[in-house]
Amino acid sequence: MLRALAVIASLAATPALAATCGNDAGGWESWKQQFAQEASAAGIGQRGLQALSGARYATRTIAADRNQRGVRYALNDFIRIRLGSLDSFASQATRRLDQNRAFFQSLEQRYGVPAGILLAIHGMETGFGNNMGNENVVSSILTVAYDCRRSDFFTPHALAALQMVDRGMLAVGQNGAAHGELGHTQFLPGNALRYGQDGNGDGRVDFYNMADAMASTANFLRQKGWQPGQPFSEGTPNFRVLNEWNAATVYQQAIALSAERIR
Template identity: 30%
Template sequence: MKRVGTLLLRGVLAVVGSSIGMTASAQLDPLAPLPESRSPPTQQLVPVVPVATSLAPQVSTGFEAYRQRLTYIARSGGISEATIAAIVPYLQLNNRVIRLDRGQPGAVGNTSYTPPFAPYRREHVTSDLINRGQSRYRDLWPWLSRVEQRTGVPASVMMAIYGHETSYGSVTGGFDIIEALASLAYEGRRRPLFESEFVAGLKLIDMGIPRWRLKGSYAGATGYPQFMPSTVIRLRADGDGDGKAEIWSNQVDGLASIANYLKDAGWKAGVPWGIPVRVPSILDRNSIRNTVAATECPRVHARHSRPMTMAQWRALGVTPYSQSIPDNETATLLEPDGRGQTAYLLTGNYKAILKYNCSNFYALSVGLLANAIVGR
């Protein structure tokens, strides 16, 4: 009986072996003659692996799975298949980018405390920044004057933002912004923003900008103006008239792009960003309190008074130190170092600077550096 079982088993193996051989031959050469029906040598038998183990789908997790979504949103955003195939499958999660983003001031912890402005001013409106800004201003004035006439934005303000953002081009950031934006999108704190900017970054590559050029900050800002990719696409400008808008190596193009950004943000020609003023000790702050919450940067604008015309401020005893604002222009009052210290009346052009970076200290120091560059 054992002998019969063995013979039956050999017969089954012979049939299976013939079927396997026929399938392989048919795939390689459909016109080949059928193989002879004989049992294969024992050593050619392949161990049977359970189907559930060999064919079970591998489920991607974490960033590996998220790359599938990046492919989807890139394709939905009209990115070429060549760019998607060359970049998305090879993206890696940059944990340093995520740590830096989470460590931003205000990202965690108590955000109600506001330090005085004076220490920030000493650090960001330095004699070094002023001197280097003045030198660049003089050297580039022939081009910057034309940009100023075209946009209405003072060249000194362009230069001050350039100095603040990149120390006049010397510190533009070394992060691969495509990888940084993908990592920040995956982290999820501001996913819609960073997914949109990731697609815009790929679009820049589709437009012919090489990936090695797209270096910048961990937050995805790039070039001399430190623009996010969507802003690069929309607002970079040709400042020297050579037909290019090269914001990574051409200072004039970078400065013209800054002016273009401020103009788009509502800059009004012929009006200062703000002026330092004296505030009388008897001023009733409650009477000028702003009761309307701003839709953008509410915490920043919460420190400002309600807007009033320069003529109304004069009537309250608020007086400029030197430069003034036209009487019909509206301005808000900000006392960044508290009562009894220098205060500022701030115009709509100050709000344009805030769109660049939503921080009172940033916008004030940009304005004051701009004033110092032109000796005001």
Template identity: 35%
Template sequence: MAAALPQSSLVVSKAHAQSEDGFQSFLNGLRGRAEREGISRATLDRVLPTLTYNARVIELDRAQPGGAPNAPIPAFAPYKARHVDAARINRGRAKYQQLRPQLARIEQETGVPEAIMVAIYGHETNYGAYTGNFDLLRALASLAYEGRRRELFTAEFLAALKMIDQGVPRSRLVGSWAGATGYPQFLPSVYVRLAKDGDGDGFKDIWSSEPDALASIANYFVNAGWRPNVPWGVAVSVPVGLNRSAIASKTSAPRCPRVHDRHSQWKTIAEWRALGITPIGAPVPRDNELASLLEPDGVGQTAYLLTTNYRAILDYNCSNFYALSVGLLADQVSR
């Protein structure tokens, strides 16, 4: 005779069954929208019955930092030490040399610097070393069902189904628990809009073709407004007596305002020089180039003058620490 299950196990099993029932009902309810968006019935019939609820991705999503408005912002220096370290720089330089023919061609076509493409590749997946192993469709469907960001994840789930309709094998759709996939860690909607065939074989393979992944990264930056021949920014020294209240930004960004609120007003490089701000890095943007000032570690530490191309990096991942590290890694890789 089998032993009786503990009461706690019965509660968990019941909750799981309820979640699974609700999940399947949610998926069935998406069929009409999916068909209206052009997703084939064949894909829906082939994929939807294979999906089950993934409680683990919900746990991971709920464990993310909330980013409360008054939460203290940590120092940038420790993040930089982890993400612009000797190992990542050296691997980036090796990739840079290995892929120079493809990188040079893509830069000529798009204006996006070779080193920026490599730095994104390095930051997102450590040059392809880790791209995630979650079943993308299962993860996205579970996140959509959970409901905290239902429309976002529903749209990404449907975009992943569109990828299958476009010929992407189901086996390729693996990645992070939040739905990012491939060497560039594109969300499905980004893949559908911006992925490129960089090697000319007729397939946009961001999972195993580095030329495709790099061409796709470059296309993302073109779409985000990257301006050719303009540095992303430069490290600077700020005089102790700078009147920071006089240069504070008076606007609020509609997207991730906490990130943009740390930036000053826009001034030309020449105007910043006139205020005593001295570049200590290279390359230095032209004197007539507009830039904002960011002091990520506070007064008395290394600061940065940042051009509109820095905002293009923020479009990829809206984090000052991420964008600064991409720019700094790119500078190191190209040396």
């Protein structure tokens, strides 16, 4: 969910301390030392600083970032490639809904977001939790914060990831997607801190727990303007909220069309 920008003011970089970005691994270790000062000034504790010290330059993350082509498929092609078909995808989602309807009903009562939307996002992001990524979250998010291409965007998320380590919300060795997206619905760390919810009532927020991830996703959409009980087809205010999740129109269309079939 790279489109979703949630910069946490308390973790914003202090300009006087801003670490010098780089375009290859050559300045990585020096940058980490500089960034440690920035992180410490932002309130990052010992566990987070240790995670920063041990982070590696994520070459696969850089390769993925520099080879992005964007979503240029027509809707039908996108659905075929990403979902197989709307009906088969919706059937998979409905089976998961049938396993836990009371839970999804409780989320809709609290946040106003229907189960179909949440399950469509879950399925499209990680195949219902079957593929949450194989890149180390801390290393990946720090690498794109170091890289000069988009360091301003990713620096607050890198600080947030270290804060999550401090709070016990993120294990140092936890894997996620190429740009540090984590959990069942691929939250960036800054958004995870801001919108995270305890969905299973165990007193902590864990984005690798399905209940927590679903509650957090519902909270994100509600906070972005989702209107409970209103339609979400293309052209409606709720459809526009989906742009906060992903900027690709075909992605938004696929979510809405799938959600209509998930019952």
